[in-house]
Amino acid sequence: xxxxxxxxxxxxxxxxxxxxxxxxxxxxxxxxxxxxxxxxxxxxxxxxxxxxxxxxxxxxxxxxxxxxxxxxxxxxxxxxxxxxxxxxxxxxxxxxxxxxxxxxxxxxxxxxxxxxxxxxxxxxxxxxxxxxxxxxxxxxxxxxxxxxxxxxxxxxxxxxxxxxxxxxxxxxxxxxxxxxxxxxxxxxxxxxxxxxxxxxxxxxxxxxxxxxxxxxxxxxxxxxxxxxxxxxxxxxxxxxxxxxxxxxxxxxxxxxxxxxxxxxxxxxxxxxxxxxxxxxxxxxxxxxxxxxxxxxxxxxxxxxxxxxxxxxxxxxxxxxxxxxxxxxxxxxxxxxxxxxxxxxxxxxxxxxxxxxxxxxxxxxxxxxxxxxxxxxxxxxxxxxx
Ligand SMILES: [Zn+2]
Numbered sequence: 001x002x003x004x005x006x007x008x009x010x011x012x013x014x015x016x017x018x019x020x021x022x023x024x025x026x027x028x029x030x031x032x033x034x035x036x037x038x039x040x041x042x043x044x045x046x047x048x049x050x051x052x053x054x055x056x057x058x059x060x061x062x063x064x065x066x067x068x069x070x071x072x073x074x075x076x077x078x079x080x081x082x083x084x085x086x087x088x089x090x091x092x093x094x095x096x097x098x099x100x101x102x103x104x105x106x107x108x109x110x111x112x113x114x115x116x117x118x119x120x121x122x123x124x125x126x127x128x129x130x131x132x133x134x135x136x137x138x139x140x141x142x143x144x145x146x147x148x149x150x151x152x153x154x155x156x157x158x159x160x161x162x163x164x165x166x167x168x169x170x171x172x173x174x175x176x177x178x179x180x181x182x183x184x185x186x187x188x189x190x191x192x193x194x195x196x197x198x199x200x201x202x203x204x205x206x207x208x209x210x211x212x213x214x215x216x217x218x219x220x221x222x223x224x225x226x227x228x229x230x231x232x233x234x235x236x237x238x239x240x241x242x243x244x245x246x247x248x249x250x251x252x253x254x255x256x257x258x259x260x261x262x263x264x265x266x267x268x269x270x271x272x273x274x275x276x277x278x279x280x281x282x283x284x285x286x287x288x289x290x291x292x293x294x295x296x297x298x299x300x301x302x303x304x305x306x307x308x309x310x311x312x313x314x315x316x317x318x319x320x321x322x323x324x325x326x327x328x329x330x331x332x333x334x335x336x337x338x339x340x341x342x343x344x345x346x347x348x349x350x351x352x353x354x355x356x357x358x359x360x361x362x363x364x365x366x367x368x369x370x371x372x373x374x375x376x377x378x379x380x381x382x383x384x385x
Pocket of ligand 1: 303
């Protein structure tokens with residue numbers, strides 16, 4: 001009887017997710033610092049303290065997605081494109097944005113945007129697009145941020161190496177698919193505590209010699225302060241000895257667009273057919289010789305024509321994006337690079353499935369009971385007749 005009561009109590013006290021909790025998770029997946037300056041990502045409308053048991057992921061914060069979210073009893077709508085770009089002078093149902101804001105607030109629906117931060121981040125829109133089209137070995141087409149790396153070398157008595165490693169290894173930030181990388185070498189450390197010292201080992205005035213380890217990790221500059229705080233907490237010495245060494249090694253590069261290679265080069269006509277099929281298109285626009293061989297592919301979901309010259313610089317045979325204008329097409333002919341315009345909608349819509357699946361994983365990890373719905377109510381505004 002007693003056990004039953006405790007069990008039911010713990011069930012009802014399970015933490016509920018709030019809008020702010022989910023925003024925190026989204027910010028981890030797609031850090032707002034990666035967004036372009038002109039962008040407006042994060043919470044657009046809503047109450048951060050509201051509970052969320054069901055949410056929807058969509059491309060646009062338009063009436064289709066907002067209606068679909070409210071009809072499905074969602075408390076949160078996560079979209080790629082932001083609802084609010086420019087400061088608003090009024091919120092009126094006389095215009096599109098005002099109607100959406102009014103409808104969302106009336107229905108208790110919060111709206112969050114993950115836009116250029118989700119384009120840029122690893123495993124975001126552009127990596128999803130590259131994966132869908134079989135393009136591998138991708139790197140950013142244009143770097144916007146490269147993380148500076150430092151080496152942190154700590155001297156610790158051998159008796160305390162494990163407790164120090166436990167707190168410092170999570171900060172090890174080498175690029176690539178390896179975590180908790182470190183190096184250790186043993187030696188003798190010496191010191192003479194002076195008047196006023198409270199030494200962990202030895203006594204004031206006497207030269208001490210201690211068996212120590214030099215323990216090294218590579219840390220991201222942005223995480224150095226947190227690592228030093230952890231170091232001071234875990235290190236037994238009153239004055240821990242450590243070196244912070246700048247490195248010229250390249251850190252993880254974040255950037256817009258991607259460039260990679262096709263495992264098997266194919267002619268442009270055949271690659272265009274693959275793009276149509278994988279992105280669910282009935283048509284797309286091509287610039288270039290349909291018989292030319294395509295091996296290296298540059299891409300940018302949405303509206304990426306401004307990256308055309310970056311694609312040429314990276315040696316791409318083809319650049320795939322949306323919203324290509326007449327003069328972009330002419331320029332690509334001059335530059336000798338093929339173009340595929342697969343449309344803004346189709347090159348970004350795959351974020352709905354990608355981001356939903358990622359959120360489901362994050363919620364499961366945190367034991368948060370939030371249902372994630374994929375919006376299927378949106379259609380490409382362009383039709384081909
Ligand atoms: Zn877009």
